[in-house]
Amino acid sequence: MTPRLYIDAVLDAGSAIALGPEHTHYLRDVLRLGVGAPVHLFNGRDGEWRATITAASKRSLALQVEDRTRAPADEPDLWLCFAPVKKARLDFIAEKATELGVGRLQPVITQRTIVERVNLDRLRANAVEAAEQTERLTVPDVAPPLALAQLLATWPHERHLLVADETGGGRPVAAMLAALDAPARAAPWAVLTGPEGGFAPAELDMIGRLPMAHAVGLGPRILRADTAALAALAVWQAIVGDWQAVPRGRRSHETACMDT
Amino acid sequence: MTPRLYIDAVLDAGSAIALGPEHTHYLRDVLRLGVGAPVHLFNGRDGEWRATITAASKRSLALQVEDRTRAPADEPDLWLCFAPVKKARLDFIAEKATELGVGRLQPVITQRTIVERVNLDRLRANAVEAAEQTERLTVPDVAPPLALAQLLATWPHERHLLVADETGGGRPVAAMLAALDAPARAAPWAVLTGPEGGFAPAELDMIGRLPMAHAVGLGPRILRADTAALAALAVWQAIVGDWQAVPRGRRSHETACMDT
Numbered sequence: 001m002t003p004r005l006y007i008d009a010v011l012d013a014g015s016a017i018a019l020g021p022e023h024t025h026y027l028r029d030v031l032r033l034g035v036g037a038p039v040h041l042f043n044g045r046d047g048e049w050r051a052t053i054t055a056a057s058k059r060s061l062a063l064q065v066e067d068r069t070r071a072p073a074d075e076p077d078l079w080l081c082f083a084p085v086k087k088a089r090l091d092f093i094a095e096k097a098t099e100l101g102v103g104r105l106q107p108v109i110t111q112r113t114i115v116e117r118v119n120l121d122r123l124r125a126n127a128v129e130a131a132e133q134t135e136r137l138t139v140p141d142v143a144p145p146l147a148l149a150q151l152l153a154t155w156p157h158e159r160h161l162l163v164a165d166e167t168g169g170g171r172p173v174a175a176m177l178a179a180l181d182a183p184a185r186a187a188p189w190a191v192l193t194g195p196e197g198g199f200a201p202a203e204l205d206m207i208g209r210l211p212m213a214h215a216v217g218l219g220p221r222i223l224r225a226d227t228a229a230l231a232a233l234a235v236w237q238a239i240v241g242d243w244q245a246v247p248r249g250r251r252s253h254e255t256a257c258m259d260t
Numbered sequence: 261m262t263p264r265l266y267i268d269a270v271l272d273a274g275s276a277i278a279l280g281p282e283h284t285h286y287l288r289d290v291l292r293l294g295v296g297a298p299v300h301l302f303n304g305r306d307g308e309w310r311a312t313i314t315a316a317s318k319r320s321l322a323l324q325v326e327d328r329t330r331a332p333a334d335e336p337d338l339w340l341c342f343a344p345v346k347k348a349r350l351d352f353i354a355e356k357a358t359e360l361g362v363g364r365l366q367p368v369i370t371q372r373t374i375v376e377r378v379n380l381d382r383l384r385a386n387a388v389e390a391a392e393q394t395e396r397l398t399v400p401d402v403a404p405p406l407a408l409a410q411l412l413a414t415w416p417h418e419r420h421l422l423v424a425d426e427t428g429g430g431r432p433v434a435a436m437l438a439a440l441d442a443p444a445r446a447a448p449w450a451v452l453t454g455p456e457g458g459f460a461p462a463e464l465d466m467i468g469r470l471p472m473a474h475a476v477g478l479g480p481r482i483l484r485a486d487t488a489a490l491a492a493l494a495v496w497q498a499i500v501g502d503w504q505a506v507p508r509g510r511r512s513h514e515t516a517c518m519d520t
Contacts, residue, residue, distance in 0.1 A: 092352070095484075096487055096490075099481060099482075099483050099484060099487045100481075100483075100487070100491065101479065101481055133482065133484070134481045134482045134483070134484075135481060135482045136481055168506070171506070172498070172503055172504050172505065172506060173498050173503060174498040174499045174503065174504065175504065178438070217503070217506065218494075218498075218503060219361065219497055219498075219501070219502055219503035220502055220503075220505070221359060221360075221361055221394045221395060221396055222359075222393065222394045222395045223359050223360075223394070224355075224359060224393070224394075227356055227359045227360070227490075230356075230487075230490060230491070230494070231360065231490070231494035231497075231498075234478075234490070234491035234494045234495055235494055235495055235498045237479055237491075238432070238433050238434040238478075238479075238491075238495045238498075238499075239434045239498075239499075241479070242479055242480055243432055243433060243434065243477070243478060243479035243480075244432050244434065244435065245432065245479075245480070246428070246431070246432060246477065
């Protein structure tokens with residue numbers, strides 16, 4: 001297994017990288033790797049690169065970047081705007097949304113949101129870990145929480161918004177997505193999901209006034225907030241996003257060794 | 261908030277029900293309910309009924325069943341066949357698959373499955389809890405684990421199988437589902453997902469020999485086993501299952517009070 005790390009450094013053939021304490025601990029103490037071991041690196045901009053551990057001191061591992069294993073590639077421009085929920089389910093949303101290709105995690109405070117304090121560092125750590133494991137070349141941005149009214153007031157006019165409307169007011173999700181015209185399919189998108197208690201009626205009215213909002217239903221069962229977010233993202237990727245292309249083959253060895 | 265309980269008893273107007281110790285504890289000690297409080301009951305067969313607490317002894321609460329609040333309704337005939345994974349992610353699969361309307365949870369032991377012991381009681385408890393919260397009228401069956409070869413050898417010939425093939429050998433999932441003819445859409449279905457290491461090549465060959473198997477890809481990113489299961493179920497429900505209908509309205513009060 002070749003470990004895969006996200007680092008905030010320029011990646012280019014021949015660059016030298018000094019790893020920070022967490023990555024050093026992970027490679028040296030957890031994976032027991034030493035000088036000569038290969039590592040894959042990505043920084044969200046320069047694709048993915050192969051590097052080799054060239055020196056190990058007590059505090060840091062030094063790497064030399066060798067060659068590029070994957071070119072930078074566009075990813076769908078998809079945000080997840082979500083009312084924060086309790087801790088384990090919030091970790092879960094960050095992990096799953098990253099696996100499902102989200103470019104921005106945007107917490108939104110709504111009228112019925114119970115959890116108002118969001119640990120952005122923890123959200124970001126979950127996103128980084130999921131990006132490392134999922135072979136993404138980027139890590140989602142983690143934005144500071146916004147009140148719903150503020151989110152809507154500053155909404156980029158070209159970005160379409162799929163709204164998970166649990167009141168039954170929306171169209172079935174697949175029918176709405178399948179009927180989109182080409183400009184709408186090519187536009188930037190976001191998914192918006194509410195708290196466990198759902199959006200308040202006045203909030204749904206306010207959301208519905210956005211010209212690019214599409215209220216949808218996710219079936220006859222009540223979904224928890226985290227399930228609704230994940231399900232909406234998966235259906236969007238399948239019908240509008242990059243799941244429409246024939247998937248590339250896997251690095252079977254890495255897949256087989258992906259830890260849980 | 262009216263609590264909603266799954267019980268294994270006949271439900272009919274006027275029936276008397278004596279609750280077991282867990283339900284008694286939950287209603288009396290957790291929710292602090294007493295004589296006169298309403299409760300919703302379902303048993304997987306008779307729809308949903310309103311009942312009232314009529315007596316409270318130290319050990320048990322007695323309920324009288326009053327009137328039916330929802331008639332029994334067909335649910336899509338959809339199984340999830342999945343290689344078991346570690347505990348928290350297994351809990352998650354049971355919960356999410358139940359929310360997503362699965363009728364049977366079938367653990368499958370594959371060549372690269374690391375977790376071979378499955379706690380079926382725990383799986384079932386997670387499914388019951390999710391069914392109670394999700395307003396389902398039924399609880400998924402939890403089947404004992406089967407080896408993959410055994411599952412395939414006894415496969416019901418009319419049941420279609422969506423196989424999450426992470427090697428890149430399958431068609432994009434939405435394209436496959438959207439192209440199904442009417443008999444295939446009306447047929448019973450199952451989703452099959454592998455362990456974190458994926459299926460072995462010989463296993464994929466063996467699965468591919470089932471006449472009703474459809475290998476699909478779930479996009480360019482590596483998904484964890486639990487994410488793949490959930491994503492495939494959501495896309496199936498959206499395109500083929502009961503998410504195609506306009507959703508019915510919610511009991512807004514209950515939704516607002518659904519705990520996390």
